Amino acid sequence: MxxxxxxxxxxxxxxxxxxxxxxxxxxxxxxxxxxxxxxxxxxxxxxxxxxxxxxxxxxxxxxxxxxxxxxxxxxxxxxxxxxxxxxxxxxxxxEHHAQHRLLEALRGFSAYAETQQAELNRLKGLYSHVPKKQKTLLEREVKYSQKFTDIAQLIEKNQQLCNGIVQNAMEFYGIGQHELDQHIRSMKSAGRGAERVSVSQALKHFVRDWAASGVNERDAAFPCILKVLKDLFPNPGQEGVKVLLPGAGLGRLGHEVAELPGFQVTNNEWSTYQNIAYRFLTSRSPNPNTSTIHPFIDSWSHHRSTADMLRAITFPDIPLDPSSVLLVEGDFTTVFRDEAAASYDVIVTHFFIDTARNLMSYFDTIARLLKPGGYWVNFGPLLYGTAPFVQLTLEEIVTVVEGMGFEFLEVAAPGSEGGSHSQGCGGKEAIPGKRVYGVEAEYGFDERALTRNAYEAVFWVARRK
Incomplete structure (x- = not known):
């Protein structure tokens, strides 16, 4: 021992x-x-x-x-x-300090019921404008007002989950109740309301990453990426394969990579809302389906039925080993500055590169952290935010990345057995002759919704020379 x-x-x-x-x-x-x-x-x-x-x-x-x-x-x-x-x-x-952002996330989860009830009250106010005759019909036929009552009750149930997330985070990060209360009072005095959308998005990621109903969205990318890694490293040595996944969200992909023999995985995520949700997830019993959430009650659009809108989702859908993956919290371009160059064999960017404020800084960080001969596996859209410094087309990205010393590897066409690495990812060449591929990928959290959002995600495997 x-x-x-x-x-x-x-x-x-x-x-x-x-x-x-x-x-x-x-x-x-x-x-x-x-x-x-x-x-x-x-x-x-x-x-x-x-x-x-x-x-x-x-x-x-x-x-x-x-x-x-x-x-x-x-x-x-x-x-x-x-x-x-x-x-x-x-x-x-x-407000950019790590602890300030942590306190803001704790405030957001603590105030989940308050902020959601305020939005529900707004919707009730709008319903009050419906003429009496129409309202009588709605109440008689579908009991429309009952939805407000039901959702209010489910908001309180979700708040219990949020309370667990907050309590676990305070213990993990060493935050005292007085400090959080003081921060809440300070923000209220400044007229700043608690964040609602980021909390809701973090809760929905439990569905996308860790619920059985999220499998369709995961299956668009995960099997492809896992096949790539197994093909690139069929026999990992004693030292193992070191993999970094920036923008990991709630971490499911990293945990699946860690299941591959000989792979050592580091997840990285900037969002404190996602991070404290992940810390909660990994603090629970390793058994499946130990937590429940009603994730769709905050959106009234695109539902097939009221039952779909109000339904409960259980998670995680598989046993979870928190020790198998390391989470490094913080901005990708800064939190690894003290890490030695050429530390990783593979960097996987899944639905990530278009989140950059400065795309070139992402590229520089990837190039610095990858070993010579290491691989960059990318899968995701180019949906830039509202104020990025650089917004490159796919063609421009390929040109710039090649100029930085990367070589894009050939991928077999769908159904083909040829190519340098037969990933079996499907898709087609996004730019003829450039060895980058387009693969349709859904993104929307709710598999029962009456709408489907899909991207032509850009997939490539590039090797650092």
């Missing part, structure tokens, strides 16, 4: 001699701290910023696979780096 020890400092607040999150602290009773490693100070002043320093010892069997040992150490190291980034003293304190 081999053991490693790691020291983790957790940022917390001490208010009036009380360690937040505890029912009562020893300090308030004039007693010494009962928890080993907890630093107490004189509480005569109303507020102190303190650290809880813990040493974590992890026992690893000597015959444990080297990749599993490496994963355990990576998780501990990254948790320490994450807590350092969350320290208010780290960088400039403003």
């Amino acid at each position: 081999r053991s490693i020890t790691w020291t983790v400092a957790t940022l917390c607040w001490l208010w009036a001699g009380r360690a937040l999150g505890d029912e009562a602290s020893s300090a308030t009773r004039g007693e010494p701290a009962s928890q080993p490693g907890l630093v107490w100070v004189d509480a005569s002043d109303p507020q102190y910023l303190v650290y809880e320093v813990r040493q974590v010892e992890l026992a690893l069997p000597e015959n444990e696979h080297p990749l599993k040992r490496a994963n355990a150490e990576r998780h501990l190291k990254e948790k320490e780096r994450l807590l350092q980034r969350l320290d208010r003293k780290h960088g400039t304190w403003n």
